[in-house]
Amino acid sequence: MASLKITKRNVDAAPIPVGNDIYYWDTELRGFGLRVTPRGVRSYVVQYRMPGLPARRMTIGVHGSPWTPEKARGRAEGILFNVKRGDDPVVAARKRQRAAIDLEFSRYVETFTDGYLKREWGTLGPTRSASLRTMSCRISKVVLCPRSKRTR
Secondary structure, eight states: OEEEOOOHHHHHHOOOOSSSOEEEEESSSTTEEEEEOTTOOEEEEEEEOOTTSOOEEEEEEEBBTTBOHHHHHHHHHHHHHHHHHTOOHHHHHHHHHHHHHHHHHHHHHHHHIIIIIHHHHTTSOHHHHHHHHHHHHHIIIIIIHHHHHOOO
8 A cells, every 4th residue: 555645746657557456545634545547547536434334435536627636635525524424425425326316217207197198098088087197196106105215
């Protein structure tokens, strides 16, 4: 585990490894580092440990626009601050991703209900209108509700 002050000059001068990824850890901020892959990709990482769990690494971003060593260090400070408060950044990112997927699915169901059910079932008389309300209610209760209560 090599240690160095992560600056633009040191990041650009970091040698490309032959075998596996190599990590360089910052001398100023504990847990902040630079990963260099055999393909020459340089990315900023943060390593942290939640109580009772093994250490985790999270990629901040690839070196270059918009990530400079200073911006990545600032982001790492924020992540490490959240870790000290007890928030796991990987779990939070997964929850945000899941929420975005659920939101898109909800929009799809809304579009399906408006575009298909109302068009096909809504114009066929009072019996079909009641069926449309029933189907919309079932979609809301059976499909959307369990997705929003899911936890991962």
